[in-house]
Amino acid sequence: MNGSEWVVEAYGCDAVRLGDVRAMRALFDAMVAELGLHPVGDSVWHTFPGPGGVTGMLMLAESHLTVHTFPEHASLCLNLFCCTPRAEWPFADRLADLAGAEAVTVRRFDRDYAPRLASASAAASTPVSLVR
Numbered sequence: 621m622n623g624s625e626w627v628v629e630a631y632g633c634d635a636v637r638l639g640d641v642r643a644m645r646a647l648f649d650a651m652v653a654e655l656g657l658h659p660v661g662d663s664v665w666h667t668f669p670g671p672g673g674v675t676g677m678l679m680l681a682e683s684h685l686t687v688h689t690f691p692e693h694a695s696l697c698l699n700l701f702c703c704t705p706r707a708e709w710p711f712a713d714r715l716a717d718l719a720g721a722e723a724v725t726v727r728r729f730d731r732d733y734a735p736r737l738a739s740a741s742a743a744a745s746t747p748v749s750l751v752r
Contacts, residue, residue, distance in 0.1 A: 622705070622730050622731055622732045623682075623683070623701065623702050623703040623704055623705065623706075623730075623731045624701075624702055624705065624706055624728055624729065624730055624731065625699070625700065625701040625702075625728070625729045625731055626698070626699070626700045626701075626709075626711070626726060626727070626728050626729075627697075627698075627699055627726075627727045627729070628697070628698040628699070628700075628711050628715070628724065628725065628726050628727075629695065629696070629697055629698075629724070629725045630695060630696045630697075630698070630711075630715045630719055630721035630723070630724045630725075631693075631694065631695050631721065631722060631723045631724070631725075632694055632695075632720070632721060632722025632723055633689075633694045633695060633696055633715075633719045633720050633721045633722075634694075634719060634720030635671075635691035635692075635694055636691075637718075637719050637720060638673050638674070638689035638690065638691040638694070638695075638696060638719065639667075639671065639672065639673055639674065639689065639691045640674075641665050641667055641674050641676070643718070643719070644665070644674055644676050644687055644689065645663065645665075645676070646718060647687065647715075647718045647719065648663055648676065648678055648685060648687070650714060650718060651685060651700070651709065651714075652678075652685075654709060654714075655702075655706060655707070655709055657680050657681075657682055657685070657702075658680060658681035658682065659678055659679065659680055659681075660679045660680065660681055661679055663676055663677065663678040664676065664677050664678075671691055671692060672691070672692075673688065673689030673690050673691050673692075673696075674687070674688075674689050675687070675688050675689075680702070682701075682702040682703055682704060682706070683701035683702055683703045684699070684700075684701050685698075685699070685700050685701075686698070686699045687699075696715075696719060696721075698711075698715075701731070703731070708728075711724050711726045712724040712726070
């Protein structure tokens with residue numbers, strides 16, 4: 621069993637939306653609805669002073685969703701971790717719609733919960749060591 625984690629950077633975003641908690645809540649709401657995610661409580665938000673951005677976090681039954689916005693750089697960083705397999709979300713298209721993003725970089729990591737072994741027979745005769 622494994623899950624997936626997406627680390628997403630969006631550039632050329634609308635600075636006004638990046639500083640608006642309501643706009644970022646709408647982003648979370650869209651992701652929850654479109655991906656079939658299951659929040660376990662309310663999202664938590666922090667707004668930075670001045671023309672600063674916002675940080676938001678939503679705990680999910682699947683794991684978590686976070687966003688950090690930087691209006692001064694017209695960018696945002698998004699992290700979604702799902703501990704069960706999940707379909708890809710169209711990050712570039714949806715972040716263009718919801719945050720005005722002009723460019724989006726998406727890195728997906730498959731998260732394994734146990735070490736993968738070359739074969740069951742090798743596992744029986746070869747000790748497994750994990751580097752910390």
